[in-house]
Amino acid sequence: MYIFKLPALCEEEVVNRIESFLKKHDVYLENTTVIVGVSGGPDSMLLLHELNKRRKGSFQLIAAHVDHMFRGEESFVDLAFVEAYCKEQGIPFESARIQVTQYAKENHLNKQAAARECRYAFFRQLMERYKAQFIALAHHGDDQVETMMMRLARGTVGIGLAGIQAKRPYQDGWLIRPLIGYSKDDVLTACEQAHIPYVIDQSNHTDDYLRNRIRRHILPVLKEEAPHVHESFQFVSDMLTEDEQYLQALTKEQMNQVITNQSPKQIKIKTKPLLDLPLPLQRRGIQLILNYLYENTQSAFSNQHILGTLDWLSHTEQPSGSLDLPKGLQAVKSYDYCMFTFERSLVLDQSYALHLKGEVGEELFLPNGQSIVVSNHVPKDARNGNHFFLLQKDRVRFPLIIRSRKNGDRIKLKGMNGSKKVKDIFIDKKVPLAERDSWPIVTDSDHQIIWIPGLKKSVFEEIDMTNSDLIVLQYRQHENL
Numbered sequence: 001m002y003i004f005k006l007p008a009l010c011e012e013e014v015v016n017r018i019e020s021f022l023k024k025h026d027v028y029l030e031n032t033t034v035i036v037g038v039s040g041g042p043d044s045m046l047l048l049h050e051l052n053k054r055r056k057g058s059f060q061l062i063a064a065h066v067d068h069m070f071r072g073e074e075s076f077v078d079l080a081f082v083e084a085y086c087k088e089q090g091i092p093f094e095s096a097r098i099q100v101t102q103y104a105k106e107n108h109l110n111k112q113a114a115a116r117e118c119r120y121a122f123f124r125q126l127m128e129r130y131k132a133q134f135i136a137l138a139h140h141g142d143d144q145v146e147t148m149m150m151r152l153a154r155g156t157v158g159i160g161l162a163g164i165q166a167k168r169p170y171q172d173g174w175l176i177r178p179l180i181g182y183s184k185d186d187v188l189t190a191c192e193q194a195h196i197p198y199v200i201d202q203s204n205h206t207d208d209y210l211r212n213r214i215r216r217h218i219l220p221v222l223k224e225e226a227p228h229v230h231e232s233f234q235f236v237s238d239m240l241t242e243d244e245q246y247l248q249a250l251t252k253e254q255m256n257q258v259i260t261n262q263s264p265k266q267i268k269i270k271t272k273p274l275l276d277l278p279l280p281l282q283r284r285g286i287q288l289i290l291n292y293l294y295e296n297t298q299s300a301f302s303n304q305h306i307l308g309t310l311d312w313l314s315h316t317e318q319p320s321g322s323l324d325l326p327k328g329l330q331a332v333k334s335y336d337y338c339m340f341t342f343e344r345s346l347v348l349d350q351s352y353a354l355h356l357k358g359e360v361g362e363e364l365f366l367p368n369g370q371s372i373v374v375s376n377h378v379p380k381d382a383r384n385g386n387h388f389f390l391l392q393k394d395r396v397r398f399p400l401i402i403r404s405r406k407n408g409d410r411i412k413l414k415g416m417n418g419s420k421k422v423k424d425i426f427i428d429k430k431v432p433l434a435e436r437d438s439w440p441i442v443t444d445s446d447h448q449i450i451w452i453p454g455l456k457k458s459v460f461e462e463i464d465m466t467n468s469d470l471i472v473l474q475y476r477q478h479e480n481l
């Protein structure tokens with residue numbers, strides 16, 4: 001754990017910072033209901049303490065705690081601590097114990113993403129039950145620095161790069177973060193001065209998560225160079241947010257000329273007017289479409305899906321075809337128009353055929369939202385599984401053809417005599433029917449099937465890894481945001 005020796009934060013300054021935040025963001029708490037997320041750590045306990053001082057009958061305050069059950073009895077002790085504090089202070093208390101590890105496994109999420117989904121689902125339930133206008137969370141300035149660095153490292157663009165929003169719409173009200181101007185040291189100092197009790201989550205002091213590694217190893221270096229680095233990052237966040245709001249407004253205005261029809265299940269657009277827009281507005285236009293259609297679906301798409309969709313739309317030499325997007329959404333283009341729809345019955349023809357030259361660095365986005373990348377680097381696990389294919393260039397005729405399946409397709413499997421029907425491989429691998437028509441089949445120019453990415457390899461895979469003509473094909477499955 002690191003502690004920075006900064007000037008102490010006096011009680012009056014704490015009050016002034018909270019009031020300044022509320023005024024700056026037009027937050028008026030009088031005659032409202034405020035739910036505050038409380039983990040029991042110093043950040044959330046300070047926020048609960050400060051909001052409790054301000055209520056004095058002018059607004060209703062409710063503390064909400066989620067036990068993610070990661071730490072067994074230790075996390076239950078945290079719940080009991082927060083509940084006891086709220087009882088002592090006369091603050092209504094709500095809690096939930098959720099098996100997040102099981103939820104993560106069932107929904108194919110990492111533990112941190114699963115915890116966030118469960119936590120925010122609980123907050124939504126409480127806001128609806130109490131008809132609350134605000135949910136207040138205790139993210140502070142150091143959290144902002146960590147978040148922006150994580151997102152920059154992952155290639156996040158747009159509003160996501162601005163990090164944590166100080167205030168944003170949530171449910172039928174607002175999510176606010178009154179401590180966003182504090183550093184961690186400010187929080188600890190304020191807790192000490194006001195004698196606010198708190199608990200420490202020991203998992204925050206390990207290097208198990210990227211956020212922890214940034215907090216423990218990178219943030220201290222930044223603070224040595226600029227003790228108030230959190231203020232600089234918040235300034236950048238504010239500027240990025242303002243820029244993004246302007247670009248979003250401009251995009252919405254331009255998309256009125258692009259969208260011809262829309263409903264909760266589908267949107268139809270004119271392709272050329274979209275592609276005539278400046279590229280930053282094209283990206284945001286696709287994002288607006290997906291945000292609208294995925295309104296009630298968490299983490300449905302990534303930046304790669306936006307870029308892949310634009311790349312697919314821009315291939316005018318292929319005037320018709322379809323593209324599979326997450327959660328059953330399909331984009332279907334036909335000459336001058338494109339339909340984004342969940343109504344799969346509208347999709348009449350999902351066939352496609354794309355060419356791959358086999359040049360190092362080449363990446364081909366596929367109709368199912370994934371891609372195939374060409375490199376000359378052989379990873380250690382390239383021979384294991386079916387997501388890599390090692391190919392000697394003089395063994396087959398180029399360009400490779402990546403296409404949809406056809407009746408009668410057969411592949412000569414590696415390590416097996418004879419051939420096998422592609423249809424039977426789909427059945428054996430339990431590939432959902434809805435995914436089979438868009439699943440990529442890789443052939444050479446002589447129409448020999450050499451690879452079914454992610455499923456099976458053919459006898460054409462190269463054995464000699466030292467061959468200078470060897471290229472590596474990787475089936476890259478893009479993760480959701």
